[in-house]
Amino acid sequence: MPDAITIRGLTKGYEGRNAVDGLDLDIHAGECFALLGPNGAGKTTTVEIAEGFRARDAGEVRVLGTDPQGAGLEWRNRVGIVLQTTGGLDLLTPREALASTAKSYSHPRAVADVLASVGLDDKADTRIVGLSGGQRRRLDVALGIVGRPELLFLDEPTTGFDPQARRDFWELIRSLAAEGTTILLTTHYLDEAENLADRVGVIAAGRLLALDTPEALGGRSAEEATVTWEEDGIRHSLTTPTPTAEVARLAARMPDGEVPALTVTRPSLEDTYLAMIAPHVADDTPDSHGTPDGHGTPDLTEVTA
């Protein structure tokens, strides 16, 4: 099967600075692909170019075999887009909004089925203005999938969700992926990428830094593990390629065979990701250490030390 999205040498600049700078990317048909990157990395620009909403300066882009720039309604019929923010539907009910949107597509899903799949059946006839943030977001997804798209763009779909709503949402995305829908997901949540994506791409400064499965990204499955324990009231830590042997050796040394406060960790996807983008984040914002958004570098130094 040909790739759903092919991007070669994509370049797009704003006011003299390249937001996307020679990006190459292939997204296979039927996969769920997560595009990660810090704010300003070029994620949104790349996705909006693929959605046909922005013009590019240079490079080749093919989405479902068509150049999205100036692609017609036939192409729109095969693509679903869940935007970061949508409004303007407050006075309608989810059923009305979906029924009207469905009419534009040649083979829409049944409105009742879509409402059920996003868990909005009991809110189907409530004015949208009365829906919670999570319910609105699920409606956004419903509007994106009602046309039975082959390719679905999901832009930061779970921002502002509570943990349960996020789990439910992941179930929905998994079921769409299981039906064969190609999904391009952008997110700031590493656990989301880890849970949903077949492959992960990390972009920063408009270029692709890494591309792999979430398990193998940045070679983290092969990385050394960190073993920490307490001995004589002091916290010890060592990194080793053979943590099992190390733990056995420690256990043999302890009087009762039990190692106090033992932990064995490998770098999480988040650790790997943060290490990867650190130089690029530092370039843009020198004060980023300990920023309130929580992805501070201190966690990182602790692990790699």
Next chain:
Amino acid sequence: MNALTLGLDRARLELKMYSREKEAVFFSFLFPILLLALFSVIFGSQFDGGDGGMTAGGYFLPGMLSAGVLLTSFQTMAMSVTAERDDGTLKRLRATPMPPVAYFFGKVGLVAVSSTLQVALLLLVARLLFGVELPTTADRWAVFALVFALGVFGGTVLGIAYSSMATARTVGAVVIGPMLVLQFISGVYIAFDDVPQWLQQVAAVFPLKWIAQGMRSVFFPDQLASAEMAGSWETGRTAMVLCAWAVGGLVVCVLTFEWFKRGTT
């Protein structure tokens, strides 16, 4: 599904949303009717027997009809399209295979239905509550239909074109302020011959003055034509000016329409 069917569906959806927006219903749909009632009550005593037996209701009816055309077409379009551009409605529609013409068809449908209902209600209230004598000849109603149709169509396309100049933050000031000034200098709320001549000239550039004049020619006795700027109703000229604005507005609308918020593409 073809563009016409989708356009009809959009029109139905637009009407549904419009009717559910209480502020819109009050400030654009019922406002001219409210003002007609208010003016009739306030100025009622000044019109007894004067001006060829005209009542206050009859005197203000053409102005309120003109204000209604302006509100339901121009103001509703300018404000709603600005809001839809700003809140991402237009972008969302652009992401679907809906032909763009269906969107505009929906807007025209909304304005056609809401302004027709408004005018019918305004005439009904004027006749039944304020005893205004309505024209009995076909040629007067023909002029009425022409001025109304040209005014509403022109207002719709000009309103959509004008929406590009506003953002959701500025729309109140950018739309309502100039509209209020225009209504005063065009003789909608006050008698046009009370407006200084140089201001009348300014007003004559814009279509509202011509809509109001056209409406007066329909509902006022013929002898009042002498009070107009040119000393006559100028029906032919009114039609020409309104046509020019409608066509010009359509061209500007098609050439400048933006689906995305400024600075986002």
